[in-house]
Amino acid sequence: MIEALQFEFMQNALLAGLLASVICGIMGTLVVVNRIVFLSGGIAHAAFGGIGLAFFFGWHYMVGTIGFSLMAAVIMAAVTFKAKHRSDTIIGVIWAIGMAIGIILLDLTPGYNVDLMSYLFGSILTVPDSDIWMMLCVGLAIVGIVFYFYNDYLAMSYDEEFAQIRGVRVKRLYFLMIVMLTVGIVMIIQVVGLILVIALLTIPPYIAERYSSSLFKMMILSSILSSVFTVSGLWLSYVFDLTSGASIIAVAGIGFLISLCIERFRPKMAVKSIQ
Amino acid sequence: MNKTIIETQNLNFSYGQQPVIRDVNLRIKSGDFMAMIGPNGGGKTTLLKLMLGLLNADSGSIRIFGKTPKNVSHRIGYVPQDVHVNQNFPISASDVVLMGKLKPGKGWFRHSKEDLRAALQALEQVGMGKYCDQRIGQLSGGQKQRVFIARALVTDPDILLLDEPTASIDTKGQNEFYALLKELNHKITIIVVSHDLMVISRYVKSVACVNQRLHYHGHAELTGEMIEMMYSCKIEETCPVELIAHGLPHRVLHTHEND
Numbered sequence: 001m002i003e004a005l006q007f008e009f010m011q012n013a014l015l016a017g018l019l020a021s022v023i024c025g026i027m028g029t030l031v032v033v034n035r036i037v038f039l040s041g042g043i044a045h046a047a048f049g050g051i052g053l054a055f056f057f058g059w060h061y062m063v064g065t066i067g068f069s070l071m072a073a074v075i076m077a078a079v080t081f082k083a084k085h086r087s088d089t090i091i092g093v094i095w096a097i098g099m100a101i102g103i104i105l106l107d108l109t110p111g112y113n114v115d116l117m118s119y120l121f122g123s124i125l126t127v128p129d130s131d132i133w134m135m136l137c138v139g140l141a142i143v144g145i146v147f148y149f150y151n152d153y154l155a156m157s158y159d160e161e162f163a164q165i166r167g168v169r170v171k172r173l174y175f176l177m178i179v180m181l182t183v184g185i186v187m188i189i190q191v192v193g194l195i196l197v198i199a200l201l202t203i204p205p206y207i208a209e210r211y212s213s214s215l216f217k218m219m220i221l222s223s224i225l226s227s228v229f230t231v232s233g234l235w236l237s238y239v240f241d242l243t244s245g246a247s248i249i250a251v252a253g254i255g256f257l258i259s260l261c262i263e264r265f266r267p268k269m270a271v272k273s274i275q
Numbered sequence: 276m277n278k279t280i281i282e283t284q285n286l287n288f289s290y291g292q293q294p295v296i297r298d299v300n301l302r303i304k305s306g307d308f309m310a311m312i313g314p315n316g317g318g319k320t321t322l323l324k325l326m327l328g329l330l331n332a333d334s335g336s337i338r339i340f341g342k343t344p345k346n347v348s349h350r351i352g353y354v355p356q357d358v359h360v361n362q363n364f365p366i367s368a369s370d371v372v373l374m375g376k377l378k379p380g381k382g383w384f385r386h387s388k389e390d391l392r393a394a395l396q397a398l399e400q401v402g403m404g405k406y407c408d409q410r411i412g413q414l415s416g417g418q419k420q421r422v423f424i425a426r427a428l429v430t431d432p433d434i435l436l437l438d439e440p441t442a443s444i445d446t447k448g449q450n451e452f453y454a455l456l457k458e459l460n461h462k463i464t465i466i467v468v469s470h471d472l473m474v475i476s477r478y479v480k481s482v483a484c485v486n487q488r489l490h491y492h493g494h495a496e497l498t499g500e501m502i503e504m505m506y507s508c509k510i511e512e513t514c515p516v517e518l519i520a521h522g523l524p525h526r527v528l529h530t531h532e533n534d
Contacts (some may be wrong), residue, residue: 033364151386155374158364161355165327165348166377166430212365212412 004238009125013244016127017230020133020191020200023184024206025223028147028201030177032209033157033218039076039178040201042091044194045184046072046098051119052105062186068236069182072098077178081171122193122245124234135187142180146219149173154215191230192245200226203252207259229255280305280434280464281326286335288321289454299489300334308460308478311468313485319468320356322485323436326466327353352427352463354420356438362412368422369394369407375429391455397425401455417444420452426461435459437467453478 004010031040047069054064071092080087106116118126155163156170162167164170188197204225205218212218233248240247281303288296295318303309311319324330324339328344352375372394373386379489386394398404401421406414411422420440437456441449456465457478467479484490522523 033361146309151374152371154366155377158361158366158374159355161324161327161329162353162374162426163377164329165351165353167349168377187437209363209365213367213408214365214370218365269371 004235009127010238012127012129012132013124013234014231015132016124016135016191017234018227019132019139020188021204021226021230022139023142023187024200025204025221026142026219027181027184028226029208029215029219029222030153030157030206031181031201032205033215034177036181037198037202038088039073039080040092040181040185042076042095042098043073043178043182043200044189044197046076047093047186047189047194048102048119049100049105050102050186052102052109055109056105058063061190062131065186065189066183068098069186070179073178073182074175077175081086081174094227111252116268118193119189120193120195122191122196122248124191124244124248127190131190135190136211138183138187142184145176145180149176150216156223157215184272192248196245196249199249199252200229203256204229205253210259210263223253226252236247244246277305279303281337281339283325283337286322286333286337287333288318288325288330289333291520294487296325296332297487299485301483301489301491303464303466305464306460308456308465308480309467310479310481311408311483312470317486319485320438322489323353323438323466323468326436327351349430350433352430352432352435354423354427354435354437354440356442356468363498364411366411367408368411368414369398371387371411372397372429373420373424375426393429394425397429398422400428401425416442417448420444424455432463434462434464434466437465438479439468439470440471 005014031037047065049072050065050068051061052064053059053068054061056252057064076087076091076094079090123272152163152168152173155166155168160170185194185197185201188200192200204222207225208218208221212221229252230248231249234244236251237244237247279302281301283299283301286296286299286301287294295316299322311322313319319331325332326344327341328346328348337344340350369391373390375397376386376390376393395404395407398407401424403418403421403425406418406422409513411419414422420442421489424437427437441452444452456467459465482492484492
């Protein structure tokens, strides 16, 4: 790994991975406790429509993708907020339409010769400096916003109605969360691709949830776990010459299985209540 | 009893085409301890949510302290029916209570020393002081209920709304629980939704029967009408004797006044 770090692309890959880990740790925690995993999947896949849009009109990848995903995300979020019981269907529909639009637009793009796989499974080894700076800005913004509204988000995630009674602007916070999530997802697509982004958003927080006594600790632990998965996945992909995104998820998957085994064989830590 | 603090006029609410609340006129006076009873789906919880400003009425009005519910919801303590939400949520009992001290938009995540002290005190008050650092998912239903009551108390409410608070507490716990409410009632107006009118009748000052429409009873005696409403059959059919056992205090049922 040390000699690999002499290459600039490896340094960038490592930086991108660590930044993505922080974004995943924080947003993934909110995704898991708010149970919007499916919605995140919808956003990630609808983002493909944005990639198509960006290529068709010759825009920068980020501009098209963030714009299109935000639109899809806000529609999906509005539906989840209004009609919770119907939301999964609507998300599924937008999920599929987004991908279809992406493919059709890529078909229509003259002289199109982009490596489609790199958007599906990530292209962490080709992340340019400009994207690193962008990820850093997005990461800092997310850290700042989430910690400024930490108590509000905690109350909203745990008990939305009570938060509302206490005067928390639940709707506004919810949409702000969706916006952060969308921008975050577009960033992470760079690293692991849109198909695998869900794993990085859910596995670390899922493991962390069992060992954290607060939402804050869950965010920190998720970020650390995410970094471990990303760095070791990257190392494996370098040593064995494998696809980096898939290697990262494979490591995360192994981590997930280990945590399930530990949970299975460890005596229940729950103190049976004394009434 | 003194002045009216909650007043509804011709209140109507429906979920889609389904009317849930019809023409409800209600006045609750300061210092009241009111039980709201009625069958499932009769609109009790809906009425509470209207009072909290979580739902908006189709027509009619609610005034609490002369204002709309949304403007005074911070003066109301609320204990929701379902305390089993988010079982695995990483949060300690004291952090749940601290939610009651939330100052929206205030930012950053440190609580002041006074807030922490107030939260601990509220937990002590409901007998849960030693569980303050326990994860909420590890507590039993009854213990969780107490934590949620502590969360409502720490907001320093003028009105306390409780939705089926004794659903997960055993009979002994229920009596202790109502004794606690009775003590709180010295300072706070209490409205409690319950389906168990045998237990509540010893403590409450008035009863409202909710089944789309609302009937208010200024006294806390059980009437045949209430039994009928709860168990949806005539009083002769549910012989009340089976609800009375030797050596236990009970109330004699009044004859039904036709209205």
